[in-house]
Amino acid sequence: MKKILIFGCGAMGGAILSGCLAKGLWKKEEIYVKEHSEEASREKASRYGVHASMDGREAKEADLVILAVKPNVVPGVLQEISRYHPSRVLSIAAAVTLASLEGALPEETEVIRVMPNTPASVGEGMAAIAPGKKASPDFIREAEEIFSALGKEAVVTERQLDELGALSGAGPGYAFVIIDALADAGVLIGLPRKLAIEAAAQTLYGAAKMVLETGKHPAELRDQVTSPGGTTIAGIHAMERDGIRAALMDGVKACLEKSDAMAGK
Ligand SMILES: NC(=O)C1=CN([C@@H]2O[C@H](COP(=O)(O)OP(=O)(O)OC[C@H]3O[C@@H](n4cnc5c(N)ncnc54)[C@H](OP(=O)(O)O)[C@@H]3O)[C@@H](O)[C@H]2O)C=CC1
Ligand SMILES: O=C(O)[C@@H]1CCC=N1
Numbered sequence: 001m002k003k004i005l006i007f008g009c010g011a012m013g014g015a016i017l018s019g020c021l022a023k024g025l026w027k028k029e030e031i032y033v034k035e036h037s038e039e040a041s042r043e044k045a046s047r048y049g050v051h052a053s054m055d056g057r058e059a060k061e062a063d064l065v066i067l068a069v070k071p072n073v074v075p076g077v078l079q080e081i082s083r084y085h086p087s088r089v090l091s092i093a094a095a096v097t098l099a100s101l102e103g104a105l106p107e108e109t110e111v112i113r114v115m116p117n118t119p120a121s122v123g124e125g126m127a128a129i130a131p132g133k134k135a136s137p138d139f140i141r142e143a144e145e146i147f148s149a150l151g152k153e154a155v156v157t158e159r160q161l162d163e164l165g166a167l168s169g170a171g172p173g174y175a176f177v178i179i180d181a182l183a184d185a186g187v188l189i190g191l192p193r194k195l196a197i198e199a200a201a202q203t204l205y206g207a208a209k210m211v212l213e214t215g216k217h218p219a220e221l222r223d224q225v226t227s228p229g230g231t232t233i234a235g236i237h238a239m240e241r242d243g244i245r246a247a248l249m250d251g252v253k254a255c256l257e258k259s260d261a262m263a264g265k
Helices: 011-022 038-048 071-082 098-104 118-122 137-149 158-169 171-188 193-214 218-225 231-241 244-262
Strands: 004-007 031-034 064-067 088-091 110-115 125-131 151-155
Touching (some): 011 031, 011 118, 011 137, 031 038, 088 137, 098 110, 110 137, 110 158, 125 158, 158 244, 171 193, 171 244, 193 218
Parallel strands (some): 004 031
Antiparallel strands (some): 110 125
16 A cells, blocks of 8 residues: 655645546545644644655655645755655645755755646646656656556746746735636626636637647637627737737746746755
């Protein structure tokens, strides 16, 4: 039987855990969760029906240790687990570099960084995987197996992982703002809130599915909606005038700049 120890079972750690359990990739009895206190570990363990780790000692025999705590908590956790010489560590912490993870862990520990996103909890995640210097092909395969079960994944360079962090890692945040704003627009023009939210979400979901399934450029698909002199182009014109593209580009760039600053770059 495998043994997997997860440090931090919050928004993202919980999304990975629930996604892997739902897909049948992991069995509940294989999983240990460790939070900042024994009480919190017990509470999270009972919420997901898995084991609670009291002091992280499972890191010694665990096949995999997942770090899903906030970036500022990572150094303390690395110190906690180093003494157990974990064989494989997978960190999802933003802006915590492979060099700093490898530098704080024993020589023989294999390390991989992953930048997932919360839609992993519903099997529609996007994850970037950047292997460390000592990550074996088998560990990379294992990471790909986990994150392909939770949506899409790509093995990339560490720089691309940071860049994807600003696009797809933080992306659900942008998408929820857009859905909320579209729903507000619906309410503004007279629709009931519930119907407006459903219509906004389903429309973005359907449009995203068309991009992925047809392989067509989004501009070509947009052209299919914009009749000459029609209503959609009038809407797009107003949005372009208000800087919708520049706002999204500035947002992604600001996110990467923040991540670089956090990493001391
Ligand atoms: N949320 C997201 O969309 C994404 C997050 N990430 C990365 O995932 C990591 C976790 O983020 P997120 O899930 O949002 O954060 P959360 O705060 O939701 O989850 C972190 C969890 O870790 C717990 N915790 C705090 N201190 C310790 C400790 N010393 N040992 C063990 N557990 C501890 C927290 O408990 P408590 O709340 O009680 O402090 C909480 O349950 C971050 O590094 C982030 O960069 C990456 C991609 C996407
Ligand atoms: O906001 C954050 O720092 C994390 C990283 C990517 C998504 N959430």
